[in-house]
Amino acid sequence: MRTMAFLQVPAVLLILFAVAKTAAEQVVHTDVAIIGGGASGAHAAFRLQEDFGKSVVLIEKQSILGGHVDTYFDQQTGRIHDYGVQVYFPYEDALDFFARLNLTLLPNPPRAANVARFVEFSTGKELADFRPLDSQRGTEAVRKFLALATDKGYDKMTQPGYWNLPPGDSIPEDLLLPIGELAKKYSIEPMLAAMYPSTGGGVGSRGDFNNVMTLTLMKSFPVAWIRAFLNDIEKFHVEGGNQRLFDTIAKRLGDSVFYDAVVTAAQRNETGAYLTVEKRNGQKTIVVAKKLLLAVQPTLENLAPFDLNQQERSLFSKAKYGRSHTGIISHSKLPNATTLRNMPAAAVQNPASPFLNTPFVLSISHYGGTSKLYSVGASGSDYGAFNEEEAQATVRSALEKMSEAGTLPNLEGEPLRVVAWSDHEVGGLGVSAGDMRDGKRSTWFTGGGVAADFTPILWKFNDDLLPRMVEKM
Ligand SMILES: Cc1cc2nc3c(=O)[nH]c(=O)nc-3n(C[C@H](O)[C@H](O)[C@H](O)COP(=O)(O)OP(=O)(O)OC[C@H]3O[C@@H](n4cnc5c(N)ncnc54)[C@H](O)[C@@H]3O)c2cc1C
Structure with a gap:
């Protein structure tokens, strides 16, 4: 399973970039950074932590997990x-x-x-x-x-x-x-x-x-x-209501969740991702992750901080x-x-x-x-x-x-x-039938943007995806 093609920037430069930027900023190292704490992202974070023994950072722009659950x-x-x-x-x-x-x-x-x-x-x-x-x-x-x-x-x-x-x-x-x-x-x-x-x-x-x-x-x-x-x-x-599902996951993930937070800048290469994460209160953290899992809808707005290359930009503009x-x-x-x-x-x-x-x-x-x-x-x-x-x-x-x-x-x-x-x-x-015929399927995400858009199906999608992802870590 591929997440996204990483930019060809040497890892050492990325670390320098991170260190230079972070004199006053906290730096967190993690196995997987997950963007979006809805049905897919919260489930993936939980399974990575509990079943695969990986450290995770889950970045969610709202103050609770759950996405479409209300x-x-x-x-x-x-x-x-x-x-x-x-x-x-x-x-x-x-x-x-x-x-x-x-x-x-x-x-x-x-x-x-x-x-x-x-x-x-x-x-x-x-x-x-x-x-x-x-x-x-x-x-x-x-x-x-x-x-x-x-x-x-x-x-x-x-x-x-x-x-x-x-x-x-x-x-x-x-x-x-x-x-x-x-x-x-x-x-x-x-x-x-x-x-x-x-x-x-x-x-x-x-x-x-x-x-x-x-x-x-x-x-x-x-x-x-x-x-x-x-x-x-x-x-x-x-x-007791469907929100209970996500409140329970949130408890188990504890401090691994960054709430009210979005990625504002990112550098990616074959060895990892370097993310600037900004909370609503202005607090910034640099997250250095071996893998990046995008569990948000792949709109150009959501992807803007991730430094898309030409091919990615072209693909995501189609939707x-x-x-x-x-x-x-x-x-x-x-x-x-x-x-x-x-x-x-x-x-x-x-x-x-x-x-x-x-x-x-x-x-x-x-x-x-x-x-x-x-x-x-x-x-x-x-x-x-x-x-x-x-x-x-x-x-x-x-x-x-x-x-x-x-x-x-x-x-x-x-x-x-x-x-x-x-x-x-x-x-x-x-995406139009013409674009499907072109077969541009090189980039993969998790979540309703890329899979059948119902929670139980997305969880099985994660069950397929996660072993492929951790195999390469
Ligand atoms: C009205 C409605 C009813 C539905 N009813 C059902 C149902 O009954 N049963 C069912 O199985 N499915 C239902 N679905 C579908 C279900 O909601 C989706 O399958 C599921 O929520 C998709 O999960 P997801 O993780 O891909 O995205 P979401 O649940 O949308 O989660 C995305 C998360 O990412 C966060 N986020 C977004 N952008 C950013 C960003 N830039 N940075 C950080 N975080 C970000 C969001 O706040 C959100 O928490 C319904 C959908 C809708 C719209």
């Missing part, structure tokens, strides 16, 4: 809401990791039995004539896609990583087709509408869902997940990103026991095409019972622009439009209450 405790009802990552499902032996940490997994309860109301959020109008596609047809089509993917071995080519994906122009044509064309080819079009509510906020945030390349879709709708989606296998959450957010909101004029589902008016004529233009709010969904809370997700195709402020403005605007159109009562000036919010940053990573 757990909220509702004091009013005493309920815990995981409003980011909600489910863990069996994939090989990945779930054994919870037992190692003495965490209990509980089956996910059925979703709140909400009434669905279909509303075009951009106009606020309720689509009383909309009839969703028969869910039975959708499920059958997804099942056919599952059979197709396993029969042709696409599951093994794309899970847990792309180790077995043939290079360049040997990639099966099906995987390079836009998902809309693939669905037509195999007469399984209803699968798209069925998949969309689950994956639309991610890959769908890049625009026309029909045009998402099948290979990209299979990163956020992988075969292992399809089985959970179809309820063929059970889905679980951590007792297109959206940006997604999840949150918990409250407003007294929102209806109880109801999910307001955003639907374009055109879907009244063509319910097989419920796809939204970005930016959008996919749905606003009551948590049920006596709760005053609603879950919400917002997605935008422009990674740079669709920040927290803009995402919340999109939700606010949807409520105002619904009120103006009479779908909701008069808001009477009551402001939207944002109870909890999480910017999930990059979503919908995609």
Whole structure:
């Protein structure tokens, strides 16, 4: 497993560089420096330390570990809401990791039995004539896609990583087709509408869902997940909330985690990496590591301090990103026991095409019972622009439009209450079919940016990757 091609700078110069810079800075030597403490980075750090006996430094820009996991405790009802990552499902032996940490997994309860109301959020109008596609047809089509993917071995080519994906122009044509064309080819079009509510906020945030390349879709709708989606296998959450998983890992890693920290400069060669790590409070540390493991999305912004060479820069410029957010909101004029589902008016004529233009709010969904809370997700195709402020403005605007159109009562000036919010940053990573055919696969990372983007699959990806990495140390 390669991480990244190192620059051809003699090691001695790099050490001099580090020493010269660090008269007043602490220097830490470690076996592996890991960037990003989400599902992949935290798991990798734990396994490297506990199973491979390696020293690690985990550099995380937030003040806690967990990445896309967001757990909220509702004091009013005493309920815990995981409003980011909600489910863990069996994939090989990945779930054994919870037992190692003495965490209990509980089956996910059925979703709140909400009434669905279909509303075009951009106009606020309720689509009383909309009839969703028969869910039975959708499920059958997804099942056919599952059979197709396993029969042709696409599951093994794309899970847990792309180790077995043939290079360049040997990639099966099906995987390079836009998902809309693939669905037509195999007469399984209803699968798209069925998949969309689950994956639309991610890959769908890049625009026309029909045009998402099948290979990209299979990163956020992988075969292992399809089985959970179809309820063929059970889905679980951590007792006490999913954040417990990462708080437990954090305890075991102790001082090896640098929180509120990012790499601001780096030098890399064949013998190691020399990283300047800066905390939010301005404190700087030089981390000298034998290996570097990048467990963040490979955006040019994240990679900027790592001194990319021309080839790397060219590769990472190809990917297109959206940006997604999840949150918990409250407003007294929102209806109880109801999910307001955003639907374009055109879907009244063509319910097989419920796809939204970005930016959008996919749905606003009551948590049920006596709760005053609603879950919400917002997605935008422009990674740079669709920040927290803009995402919340999109939700606010949807409520105002619904009120103006009479779908909701008069808001009477009551402001939207944002109870909890999480910017999930990059979503919908995609490289074009043309670039895939060029076969530029020379650089490898861990994490959702490069592997099937679900926690249990990423852990198995790490299980493959880590022995290859430490073998060369
Ligand atoms: C809304 C939503 C719901 C999901 N639900 C599920 C689910 O139910 N089940 C499931 O298995 N998967 C789910 N996923 C997918 C899951 O979140 C991903 O598979 C997983 O979080 C990816 O892990 P990761 O380690 O690659 O990245 P992340 O979890 O995103 O972690 C990256 C970490 O790196 C940090 N970071 C980023 N940039 C830097 C930097 N420059 N320097 C230092 N640190 C940095 C971040 O703060 C973060 O902690 C969901 C995703 C989303 C968006």
